[in-house]
Amino acid sequence: MTTFLLSCVLVFLGGAIGGIGRFFVSGLVARRFGETFPWGTLTVNVIGCGAIGILAAVMLDSATQGPSNLPLWAFFVTGGLGSFTTVSSFALQTLALARAGEPLDAVLNIAVSLAACLLAVASGFGAAHALLGA
Amino acid sequence: MRSWGLETMPRQARLLMAVALGAASGSLLRYLSSLAALALLGSGFAWGTLFVNVAGSFLIGLYSTLTEPDGRIMAGPILRQGVLTGFCGGFTTFSVFSLETFLLLQAHAFGAAALNVAASVLLWLVAVWVGYRIGTRLNRLKGS
Numbered sequence: 001m002t003t004f005l006l007s008c009v010l011v012f013l014g015g016a017i018g019g020i021g022r023f024f025v026s027g028l029v030a031r032r033f034g035e036t037f038p039w040g041t042l043t044v045n046v047i048g049c050g051a052i053g054i055l056a057a058v059m060l061d062s063a064t065q066g067p068s069n070l071p072l073w074a075f076f077v078t079g080g081l082g083s084f085t086t087v088s089s090f091a092l093q094t095l096a097l098a099r100a101g102e103p104l105d106a107v108l109n110i111a112v113s114l115a116a117c118l119l120a121v122a123s124g125f126g127a128a129h130a131l132l133g134a
Numbered sequence: 135m136r137s138w139g140l141e142t143m144p145r146q147a148r149l150l151m152a153v154a155l156g157a158a159s160g161s162l163l164r165y166l167s168s169l170a171a172l173a174l175l176g177s178g179f180a181w182g183t184l185f186v187n188v189a190g191s192f193l194i195g196l197y198s199t200l201t202e203p204d205g206r207i208m209a210g211p212i213l214r215q216g217v218l219t220g221f222c223g224g225f226t227t228f229s230v231f232s233l234e235t236f237l238l239l240q241a242h243a244f245g246a247a248a249l250n251v252a253a254s255v256l257l258w259l260v261a262v263w264v265g266y267r268i269g270t271r272l273n274r275l276k277g278s
Contacts, residue, residue, distance in 0.1 A: 011165040012158045019157020019224045020150060048229040056233055065237055074165070078230070083161045087187040087226035088194040089219070091262035095195065110255060117228055121236040 007074040014079020022084045037105060038093035041086060042113055048085035049117040052077060053124025057132065145212075152212045156220020160190075164225050179246065180234040183227065184254055190226035191258045194218055195265025199273065206273050 025047070026040030033039045055077055059067050067073035090113060097106035143151075168182030175181045197217055201209040209217075231254060238247035 008162060008165065012162045015161025015224045016154040016158035018161070019220055020154050022157075022223060023150070023153045023219055045228040049232045052229040052233045053236070056237075065241075078165050078168075079158075079161050081229045082164060082227040083157045083224040085228035085230075086223040087228050087231065087258055088190040088222035088262075090228065091191040091258045092194045092198060092218075094259060095262050095266060110259075113228070114251060114255065117232040118235060121229075121232045125236065 003070060006071055007078075010071055010075040011079040011082075014075040015083040016079075018080040018083030021080075022086060026089075038090070038097075038109060041089045041093060042109070042116070045085045045090065045113060046116045046120045048081045049120035050124040051084075052081045053121040053126075054128040055081070056121075057125045057128035149212050149215055152216030153220040156216040156222075157224030160221040160224030160226075164227065180231070180250060183231050183234055184250075184257070187226045187231060187254060188257045188261045190222045192261040192265040193225075194222040195262035196269045197222070197265075199266050199269025202273070204273065205269070206275070 022044045026044050028040075029043045030038075030040035055073075059069060059073055059077075061068055067077070090109075094106050094109050097103075097109060164182075164186045167186050171182030171185060197207075197214075199205060200207045201214050231250075235247050235250050238244075238250060
C-alpha cells in the first residue's frame with residue numbers, strides 16, 4: 001500500500017515536470033519551425049520515445065519485462081516521459097491538417113510519427129544495451 | 135471559481151501552473167487506469183494505454199471545439215491550456231505506446247504489435263473526430 005501511494009505521488013510529480021517540459025520544447029520548436037506542420041509534437045514524441053528506450057534497457061528485467069525499481073520507473077517513465085509525450089495533441093493536429101484540406105500532410109504526420117517513434121525506442125534500447133555491454 | 139489570490143500571480147506563472155497541474159493529474163489518472171486494466175483484463179495486451187489514448191483524443195477533440203471563440207463554453211486561455219496541453223497531454227502517451235509495441239516486437243509477437251499500432255491509430259483518430267463532431271453539434275444547439 002505504501003509503495004502504491006508513493007508511486008502515485010511520484011507519477012504526479014513526474015507528470016507535472018514532463019508536461020511543463022513538453023509545453024516548453026514543443027512551443028520552442030513550433031516558434032522556430034512554424035505551425036503549418038506539427039513539428040513541436042513530433043519532436044517531443046520522438047525525444048520521449050528515444051529516452052523511454054534507454055530507460056527500458058537500463059531498468060526493465062529482461063525475463064519478466066517488469067521494472068526493477070518501481071518508484072524510479074513511476075517517476076521517470078510513467079510520470080515524466082509518459083507526460084512529456086502526447087497522443088491527444090498528435091490526434092487533434094492530424095485532424096486539423098485533414099480539415100484544412102491537407103490530407104497528404106495528415107497522412108505524412110501519422111506515418112512519420114509512428115516510424116520515427118518506434119525507431120527512436122529501438123535505437124535508444126539498442127544503444128543503451130550496447131553501452132552497458134549486456 | 136475562487137482563485138485564492140492567484141490573480142496576483144504573473145500570467146505566465148499561472149499558465150505554467152495550470153499546465154503542470156493538468157499534466158500531473160492526467161498522468162496520475164493514466165497510471166490508475168493502467169492498473170485497473172491490468173487487474174481487469176490481464177497483461178496480455180496494453181489495454182490501459184489504448185484506453186487512455188482513445189479517451190484523451192476524444193476529450194481534446196470535444197473540449198477544444200466547445201471552447202473555440204464561437205463555442206458553447208467560455209474558457210480563458212489559461213484554463214483551456216490546462217485542460218488541453220496539461221490534462222489531455224499528460225493523460226495520453228506516445229512513449230509508453232511505442233515502448234509496449236517495441237516490447238511486443240522484441241517478444242516476436244508480430245501480429246499483436248501490428249494490431250496494436252493499427253487499432254491504436256485508427257481509434258485515436260476516430261475518437262478525436264467524434265469529439266470534434268459532438269462539440270460542433272453542441273455549439274450549434276439553440277437556447278440555454
